[in-house]
Amino acid sequence: MLKRLLVELGERSYPILIGSVLxxxxxxxxxxIKGQQVCIVTNETVAPLYLEQIVEHLSDFNVLTVVLPDGESYKxxxxxxxxxxxxxxxxxxRTTTIVALGGGVIGDMAGFAAACYQRGVGFVQIPTTLLSQVDSSVGGKxxxxxxxxxxxxxxxxxxSCVVADTRVxxxxxxxxxxxxxxxxxxYGLICDAPFFDWLEQNVGKLMAFDDEALAYAIERSCENKAKVVAMDEREGGIRAILNLGHTFGHAIETAMGYGKWLHGEAVAAGMVMAVDLSVRLGWVDAPLLTRLIALLxxxxxxxxxxxxxxxxxxxxxxxxxKKVIDGRIRLVLLKALGGAVVTSDxxxxxxxxxLDACKG
Amino acid sequence: MLKRLLVELGERSYPILIGSVLxxxxxxxxxxIKGQQVCIVTNETVAPLYLEQIVEHLSDFNVLTVVLPDGESYKxxxxxxxxxxxxxxxxxxRTTTIVALGGGVIGDMAGFAAACYQRGVGFVQIPTTLLSQVDSSVGGKxxxxxxxxxxxxxxxxxxSCVVADTRVxxxxxxxxxxxxxxxxxxYGLICDAPFFDWLEQNVGKLMAFDDEALAYAIERSCENKAKVVAMDEREGGIRAILNLGHTFGHAIETAMGYGKWLHGEAVAAGMVMAVDLSVRLGWVDAPLLTRLIALLxxxxxxxxxxxxxxxxxxxxxxxxxKKVIDGRIRLVLLKALGGAVVTSDxxxxxxxxxLDACKG
Structure with a gap:
């Protein structure tokens, strides 16, 4: 089972391979991979699980491995x-290719290294967490x-390619x-109400690591993100809706110290806050908040x-x-399920x- | 007197303003400058000469100044x-604009900071050396x-703009x-024989800091570089001809220790070596080497x-x-005055x- 989703970015288009890809x-x-040299960047947690297998698959290349300590504090x-x-x-x-094997932290660092080494070399991502498969796979950050x-x-x-294996x-x-x-x-909240409905029905399968449900959720998430990113590759405008829950969430992460709350956990609480605020402004009805809380x-x-x-x-x-422009707080809120807006008003x-209502 | 040269790079096009621009x-x-915040990056040598004047011109903005130590060893x-x-x-x-005020070292570092700060902010260059005006003004490196x-x-x-003032x-x-x-x-050697002829006639004026001759040399150099860069923005092929003399030159700079030889000095000796080798290969005639040596x-x-x-x-x-691809030395040599080629053969x-002939 192998799905292939193309992220359309003109000459920078690339595929995401989803399923049992490894x-x-x-x-x-x-x-x-365009040259003969490959550098796999991974961490101490992922290396014992998958590094040997990946190196074997790349036996035709001259492979260097860099194993970094694990954790956001090393980013x-x-x-x-x-x-x-x-x-x-x-x-x-400059013809080398850097392969990121790990979660978001590894992807962010290996990608930045690829962007800056000799002003830019090849880059392939093998994200090994669900978060990095649905988030850092698309967008180039x-x-x-x-x-x-x-x-x-x-x-x-x-x-040049993202490999999202559900079995890892x-x-x-x-x-x-x-x-x-x-x-x-x-993604359901900001731009895909039917997907939100699907998630309410299928969250149990995801939590049970069901391969098919995971592959569908990854594909649909990446599709949604790719649509938004294609409209705004360098985050001038609409792309900011991807930050729903993130302004609140980053504040939680920073206040608690990096790494205490996982990013996704902080975003979960942050999304509750964003929807709570949207309800208070009269933009969405209270039952949506109840549904979101039940799903989370x-x-x-x-x-x-x-x-x-x-x-x-x-x-x-x-x-x-960063979502502050010239001193004003900008927030991503909802006008409807599947309808996010950016507002500074x-x-x-x-x-x-x-804040009072959502702490506890 | 103000010349305006547009570097054509699609949505990334920008002007170079040449003359008494300050x-x-x-x-x-x-x-x-798109926002309210500006950060001027300069060094201890340039700051006493021009910083106050530039800050005055930017009095409508919220200006931060960063004064770095001077020298390649700090790059x-x-x-x-x-x-x-x-x-x-x-x-x-992320709406801030970084202004580089200084030579190539300042431009390289301020530009890299602009490229990476919050994944990219505004960037304006005010190069204060002839080398940086004709080299780092075009190409985005x-x-x-x-x-x-x-x-x-x-x-x-x-x-977004380069300001090349001849009087500084x-x-x-x-x-x-x-x-x-x-x-x-x-530039004359690699792609502009008539300009090489002009330089033979006018090198005395340039050495006497003649404003008009300098403005012409800057404009023509930037035009030539812009033409080459427009064909190959990310240095996949033809752009490498801009490195004539640089493979030899970088070796000199590194062997002597960064900063002992100025970059342009090393490139001068390197160009002699590249033309000497081109003569040895029978690609150009010996008199070109004599003309080059006389001009230098x-x-x-x-x-x-x-x-x-x-x-x-x-x-x-x-x-x-860096001009090595998969282990082979690649060199930029001449097939004619104004006709550079990249070869690994x-x-x-x-x-x-x-090497034996050109040391002494």
Whole structure:
């Protein structure tokens, strides 16, 4: 079973291969690698599970492996510099291809390394978490964190191919699977009401690692994201709707310290806050909030922000977020199920009411 | 006197303003700055000369200045990180514009910072050396050095505007002016024989800082470079001819230690070597080498590589250069005055003969 979804970006178009892909890598991958050199970037958790298998599939190439420590706290320029050091010490030239094997953190760093090494080399992604399969597979965002903010240093850089294998997900802790489902639910909320309905019916299958349900959810999520990204590759406008729940979510992640809450968990609580605020503004009806909470709950996701973050701290962290333009907080809210909008016209008092209501 | 040259790159097209531009900045610049925040990146040498004047012209904006130490040895990721730190500490958001005020080192680092800060912000270049006016003004190359190689980390990133003022050149040491003229001569050699003839006639005016001659040389150089870059924005093929003399030149720079030879000086000696090798291969006649040496000599440029670099060391350094693809040395040579070609089909013995002939 192998689905092939094309992300249409003109000369930067590329396919996402979805299903039991790892077994077919030997036939599938070489066409996306232009030179003889390959550098696989992975981490200490993923390496013992899949690295040997991938290296075997790439036996026709000159393969270098870089195994980094695991965790968001290592998503720094210092870690990316280790990749550059390895590439240079091994004489990798500008025809090399960097293969990211891991979750979002590995994809972000390996992609940024590919964007910057000799001003840009080949890049293939093999995301090994549901979150990275449905999120970082599409959009070309790469980068690292800075002590003063998440993802502050980076580049837009497209891979030549993404390999999303559903079976690798079975080695994920259930908490990581849930975090991925949070982003899947997001696509339903922002632009695909029928998909939201499907998720309400099928969340149990996803939580049971059902291959077919997972492949469908990945494909539909990537399709939705690709549609939005194609309209706005460099995030000038409409693409911002993909950040539903993220302004609130980033504030939670930062306040709690990177890595304490998983990104998807923070986005889950953030989506509740965004929909709560949309209800308060009279833009959507209260039952949607109830449905969202029930769906997140079925996916074992948090539906409340931590009570220890004061409103003042929340607002402070939200205004450092990148979605601020010239000093005003911009938020992604809903006008309908499947109908997200970006707005900077929100009464701060209503935001405070939402903060009060959604902590616990 | 203000010339306006458009670099045609589709939606990334931008103008180069050439002449006595600094005085007109207040009218010219704001149209290329999209937000309210501006960050001027400069160095300790240039700041006392021009920073105050530029800041005055930008009085309608919220201006941050970052003054870096001067010199190629500071062209590192650590220095670029200082720019990121300043931007974040001063809450610069994604609508900020980075203005590079300085030579090639400042332009490369400020441009790379603009490419990576929040995945890309506005960028304006005010190059203050002849070399950076005729070289880094066109092509979008940005980046930093790595201990194992020059310009190994970087991005292709286009400015929204370049300001090339001829009068700032009068504050340059003559050695820096000469280094710029080396790159100007390169354009004649690779693709513009009539310009080479003009340079033979007018090199004296350039060396005397004649405004009109300088403006013409800058315009014609940028036109030539823009033509080549437009054919090949991301350096897949033809663009490599811009590297005439650079494979030899980079070897000289690296062997002597960054900064000992100016880049343009190393390129001058490197061009002699490239033309010498072209003569040895029977591709051009010996008198062209004589003409080139006379022209470089009139511009007070070196015409020999340092004798202390052994042939073995030279060849070793040349093969780490980025112009190597899959292990073969690729060189830019001449088939005629104004007719450069990229070739990987050169007998290594001939290269050694050139090394022997061109050191001293």
């Amino acid at each position: 077994e077919e890598l030997k036939e599938q991958l070489p066409q996306y 720094t320029m210092a870690t990316v510099t280790q990749i550059f050091d390895q590439l240079l010490e091994n004489n990798h030239n 790469t980068g690292v964190n800075h002590p003063l903010g998440k993802n502050m240093i980076g580049a837009f850089y497209q891979p 997900l079975k080695s994920l802790p259930i908490r990581e699977l849930s975090a991925g489902i949070a982003e899947v639910i997001k 709950d079925a996916a074992k996701l948090p539906i409340k922000a931590p009570s220890e973050i004061s409103n003042a701290r929340f607002l402070e962290l939200m205004s450092l977020d 929100v009464d701060i008092e209503r935001v405070k009411e939402t | 005085e007109e900045l207040k009218e010219q610049l704001p149209q290329y 590192t990721m650590a220095t670029v990180t200082q720019i990121f730190d300043q931007l974040l500490e001063n809450n610069h958001n 940005t980046g930093v050095n790595h201990p194992l190689g020059k310009n190994m980390i970087g991005a292709f990133y286009q400015p 050149l009068k504050s340059l040491p003559i050695r820096e002016l000469s280094a710029g003229i080396a790159e100007v001569i390169k 000599d009139a511009a007070k440029l070196p015409i020999k590589a340092p004798s202390e670099i052994s042939n073995a060391r030279f060849l070793e350094l040349m093969s780490l250069d 050169v007998d290594i013995e001939r290269v050694k003969e050139t």
